[in-house]
Amino acid sequence: MLAYGTLIGFDRMAADARLAPDLRRRAVLAVMAADEMRNYELLAVRLDELGADPETAMAPFAEPLEAFHGATAPRTWLEGLIKAYVGDGIADDFYREVAEFLPEEADRTLVQQVLHDTRHADFAVAEVRAAVEEDPSVAGRLALWARRLVGEAFSQAQRVAAEREALTDLVVAGSGDITGIGELFKRLTSAHSARMKALGLSN
């Protein structure tokens, strides 16, 4: 799931970079996209080691991840940045938690390693804050956009959970019980709220 996520994340972020108002900003998003492929390579090597063909292993996740990106194609530069910061942020938090449940240490380490580099978080935050300061009327629309991103992410995650028993079992076993799962989601939501606050988009 993570491998296909990097592959399509690369594709979409590369396209979103075109929304940048200038070449300097475009390059920042393009570098973020390029990082996805470095991560893809690490994941593909591990899948190979495990005797799994990356293509076959990724196939079941293509549809939900395509659906997520199809429903959340940014129309503006700021929407693209928020998607990279807020959308990838919540996905990374989820993968980081689930990685802890993996039996092999090599896999736990690998997942931590391929989560998005935070070096561009400050850039996204500064860009969005500056835009909101300049024109406070955009805040409401951008906050709605972020909410839509999270809604789509959860909706596709639920779809994956329903179809992929192995993943669901991992999360359930790792969390301990239904309370544990509830707490996991509470942590995801609280980290999301912190990001929205950093962007100046919280209510």
Added chain:
Amino acid sequence: MLAYGTLIGFDRMAADARLAPDLRRRAVLAVMAADEMRNYELLAVRLDELGADPETAMAPFAEPLEAFHGATAPRTWLEGLIKAYVGDGIADDFYREVAEFLPEEADRTLVQQVLHDTRHADFAVAEVRAAVEEDPSVAGRLALWARRLVGEAFSQAQRVAAEREALTDLVVAGSGDITGIGELFKRLTSAHSARMKALGLSN
């Protein structure tokens, strides 16, 4: 010119990766695209060191490079691969030659470093050869495509040469005289023929 070339090369190759018939092949071209941004970062750092704003320094090359890519958008996976192998091949040969004329060793080394990784050349050659073996009738069309790539590359290079005196002066001074320039172009053409032969597309 090289910096803008990596930026737009990334953008186009990322889009061309979608033409791949499967995820494994798509990932190969996506990784090649991602490499462009690693190179962009190195070039941007050097431009900064030289006191040049990357955006301003790249601006004069945007139009000819966009024109090249606009005129050579691949319609098929094989056209995309040939563009990556043949088009980038001839551009790299040119940059490699010109780099030798640069006064600073740091710049000569940097240019050599950011030229396209050859690790994927074997992949492109194997893919195209296999396709031609399976259906020899595609060879003529693909050879024409390669010729068009080279024609467009030379035509945009001429435009850059006409507009950018500093680059022309560098090539003229480095080559020594008109015979030297003729020999440089002979070397470019001969390396191009070798690549066409490797693809099984030479006459």
